[in-house]
Amino acid sequence: MEFLNKNLVFLIPLFGVVGILFMAAKSAWVTKQASGDAKMTELAGYIADGAMAFLRAEWRILAYFVAITMILLAYSGTTVETSSPVIAISFVIGALFSAFAGYLGMRIATKANVRTTEAAKTSLAQALKVSFTGGTVMGLGVAGLAIIGLGSLFIVFYQMYVVKTGGNVNGKDMEKALEVLAGFSLGAESIALFARVGGGIYTKAADVGADLVGKVEAGIPEDDVRNPATIADNVGDNVGDVAGMGADLFGSYVATMLATMVLGREIVSEDQFGGIAPILLPMLIAGLGLVFSIVGASFVGIKKETNSVQNALNLGNWISIILTAIATFFAVRWLLPDTTMSIRGVNFTKTDVFLSIAVGLVVGTLMSIITEYYTAMGKRPVMSIIKQSSTGHATNIIAGLAVGMESTVLPILVLAAGIYGSFHFAGLYGVAIAAAGMMSTTAMQLAIDAFGPIADNAGGIAEMSQLPEEVRHRTDILDAVGNTTAATGKGFAIASAALTSLALFAAFVGVAGIDHIDIYKADVLSGLFVGGMIPFIFSALCISAVGRAAMAMVQEVRRQFREIPGIMEYKAKPEYEKCVAISTQASLREMVAPGLIALITPLIVGFTFGPEVLGGLLAGVTVSGVLMGIFQSNAGGAWDNAKKSFEKGVEINGEIYYKKSELHKASVTGDTVGDPFKDTSGPSMNILIKLMSIVSLIIAPHIHVENNGITKIKPQINKEIKIMPVKTALVKIKP
């Protein structure tokens, strides 16, 4: 125990290593499964190649971005005492780790998809096993890399800035170490933004484009091998829903830990770890969550064809959450001192810290439940959309928009209560650690999330390979569960982002050296307005990008049908790669503008108007971003399930409506509108608000220094002015 106490900081990355080892084992297991016949392998090859092509093209663009940002960060060293070349390196490592996490997940997803199809030939149980194991690889990879990266860099910077200089763990030295560590989070989060937005545009452009020409114009089914855009559509699932989401959660996970660590520095703690227990705690919780995610994942599985897949996933999820909560209780008791701690005037004990974590877990759970209610089939919100489809496209849209707007109420009340509650227990550290608690089982969450697109792809391959009905039926069951987990995952993500942003916000206030953000000041309120507007323009850019890219896709598919004779008769092969290229180029071109808005706005506002106005901007972005995120994700999810309800058959006033009824057509319109809402702009909101907070945190010392500079200059001017009248007075007296 003595040894453990002394070396805990060095042990943390080991949790990550455990995760990576398990990931490798599971990855090997997936790879060795049968990958089906030649046709299936060929199609899966196209998908894998397309996905890799996108990733390579994306990396090429992001390399410029990373290089430029690195130089800017390194150069900024001339104005601040923070060692800027180090933050530049930290940033690059963060970017690389994030990209690598996305790559790992996508590589295994593009292997697991066809193997799931092959497994679905035998049984649902086996298909679930393969697809969920594929998802687990993603989850463990992301969580493992995050803990290794953050944990190791913390060791390095802690040694460099604090231990070697004999510095103060609560003072400027530790602040510098954490400030440099924020570079890692900046790298991770900016890659996440581009991956999420680019991937989101890719997947929906291909999806909408393929549907519009294939289903509507040519009258061929979804995922038909004759549709030139079908490969692009399946690639999209991988680059958007797997790689994009992986990078997204990698970023969230890191940002949450970082924000808690930055706030933890302010706590004077008489613990047995040299006073850094509050800083270590979030990483330890994450490590425990990773281990218990492995445990929970091992419980996921079904015995019989008729068993509920959803229940199997829920069981695994609950096991991880409960075990992690118990372990966290003991971790808090072990790490934190018995004495009262304090942050910015709020006193708290270690019990309070655990209660804050509990608040975070409750908030996360409630958010998932509420999201499920608003997007699930058979519940009142989706039913209202179904009912209003009977008077046409317009009323379907009105109903969906109303559901989306209404669905913000309960999550916001839960969130507000969560902020209030976690703050009540342990001040701002409480808010941050609540987010860390919520995010602790990210590995499990991500496994459940990533299994969805794998199953979706598996279904696509089954359809394209014209496999028997029962195979498609099994993959459809998995796909349907995937849709629900995708929706609840988004509710979870937005809640954690809101708490994390608040924690980052608080960290920013501390580093910037201001002690209030007073919205009743005109300039701060202006900042709040501008901040509130950012999610609107960001969403507008995302959804109109999908619209434009989908139109380009439609034109290419029409061209191929026209110019390549024999496609329809299976005699000629469509040029899949051309559609893949269109989606790739369009998404990469369109991701730049929203990305730059997120990155540059805080810089302009911060350097022009100072930290308090920037604080107002951040508050505006956070509130408006959370609202727009919930609104768009839930409206999209509800529209999707209203459409799916018609595909199953819906009874209204004694009459039953199926696919191809006028009501179903209206619901398809809603679903198409909802696509970019729920898969492009909606889920980007949480990255947007976190990224803007991190950028602000990174520039905080610079604005701080500038303010100090002004303050330093001002007294001198005042002194001169004070001297002047005296002199004049003297001159007057003289004569």
Added chain:
Amino acid sequence: MEFLNKNLVFLIPLFGVVGILFMAAKSAWVTKQASGDAKMTELAGYIADGAMAFLRAEWRILAYFVAITMILLAYSGTTVETSSPVIAISFVIGALFSAFAGYLGMRIATKANVRTTEAAKTSLAQALKVSFTGGTVMGLGVAGLAIIGLGSLFIVFYQMYVVKTGGNVNGKDMEKALEVLAGFSLGAESIALFARVGGGIYTKAADVGADLVGKVEAGIPEDDVRNPATIADNVGDNVGDVAGMGADLFGSYVATMLATMVLGREIVSEDQFGGIAPILLPMLIAGLGLVFSIVGASFVGIKKETNSVQNALNLGNWISIILTAIATFFAVRWLLPDTTMSIRGVNFTKTDVFLSIAVGLVVGTLMSIITEYYTAMGKRPVMSIIKQSSTGHATNIIAGLAVGMESTVLPILVLAAGIYGSFHFAGLYGVAIAAAGMMSTTAMQLAIDAFGPIADNAGGIAEMSQLPEEVRHRTDILDAVGNTTAATGKGFAIASAALTSLALFAAFVGVAGIDHIDIYKADVLSGLFVGGMIPFIFSALCISAVGRAAMAMVQEVRRQFREIPGIMEYKAKPEYEKCVAISTQASLREMVAPGLIALITPLIVGFTFGPEVLGGLLAGVTVSGVLMGIFQSNAGGAWDNAKKSFEKGVEINGEIYYKKSELHKASVTGDTVGDPFKDTSGPSMNILIKLMSIVSLIIAPHIHVENNGITKIKPQINKEIKIMPVKTALVKIKP
């Protein structure tokens, strides 16, 4: 001059009297115009009866509300020193004046409509004259009543609380007078909310319902006399776009003056009006604006059939604005002292005050220009919706939503700059007086706004009476201009509401006795989140109410077509009054929930969590409300004009698409979705944010007292606690 200086306060209501006299003259002129043949008079009679029936039913419900609120306000006198029975009376007068303003405007509008139709038989010039004069009656009535009401009550309360007691014009006595005056604004604004929401639901339920069965199912044209819902549709224009908007602008106008007056009290002014010049200024500016609105209105008119109606309106508008600006310049020079004034630490001169007003005028003008750009035919935003209609309903909706979201950017930047600029010149008083400057020509603005629905109704009567093509053509020209002025009017309304809310917000802070609203506190941030959510649930309730009411209308129309034989052959008359009743009942039932949310939320938050959290809530409502207001109004306006473009004919890639093309059908979907956006929820946002601010201002002294109370109680408790341990210690020492 001496006499004028002494009695200015008594002269202000006279401006209002001048307005009312001109209104009476114009009203008499309209009434004496020919009202057409028996058929036309009969139809106009149905419309007028339906509109009055709605108003009576609405008043019956609002009477309960007014009575309950009056009792609550009067009862609240036991907890505050403010004379609460007086504020209750003030509230009732505000409610009555607001209702009366709406009634006046609607009465004349339901006369002007058929007279415009009759005039359109002769010439466009005459039709414009009748319809615009009808609008002018509304404008002058609203502005005149507002100035008479506010001006007279101010005289009474000023005498009662300040002059008679020999009180301090900058102190508590004047604060009490203005606090009581706020009751008038509360009365006006709460009637406005119900009128706007109720009227908005009414008009869109009838419109959407009439279109869905009439145009789509029965295949008869809009405004066809055989459609049972057509009278309800035309009634809707009057109760929503005339009475609703009249009450809305009455409320805004009063709230803006009041907010400036409350802030003006804080200014120590060495003027020749006993120090109340900063309080009188906003009322004087409004009075001048009213006079020059009369002048400007006299310039509106065309000579030839081919003259531009829009230009004629613009000329009148510009004349009023420029003359008012010049007069305001001299009014500021006359009223305010040459010495430097100061509000909450910001020093300013009278030139600065005028510059703030100039900022307000520039903001208002820019807002109108931007709104026009985003909603006008032929401009990029509407063109993008037209283009994306070629791939169906869904892409039309996506494009419209993207346009609406994008359209928030420039208005928010203008608004933020306006807040920043007007504050820069004259502190919070500058922000308030900027809003007062913007609102000064409300009479002219409202005349231009109200002329639109009159022309719309005139066209409806022409169609229903089966008058010759040329009559309908002339009313169509007026109607088209009315659509543009409606859109720009909304941009203007939301900008003035934002500035007014900020001023009310500042006034609230002063009265509540807090000197900061720090969003970095967890509870205030929670307030900000909850506040930001209110406009979402409010909008959700409004648009889903329209959806439900429209469905009820559809069912009634279907029933009449089914059960009353001969309607289609013009042999039987439809039961218009049943449709009118449905719209009336549905709108009155559905307006309650959103109205109560707006009224009760500030009470709950204020009394439970105190003034600072309430401040956070207000900031959230304001920012989110402005964004949602702009988003919804502009999206709706753009969808509407995209549809209208197809009705004129649109060329895409060399092919021309007209009415009834697939593209046009998609655009009709967009327009239907946009209807509740632009006429129900969107324009309600500005009332929502003002009303919540006024409610907060009214309860501010109560929360303030409570806080003082707590502060007074706390030390006693602390003292007792301090004594206790000493005693215990003594006891321990004894043995």
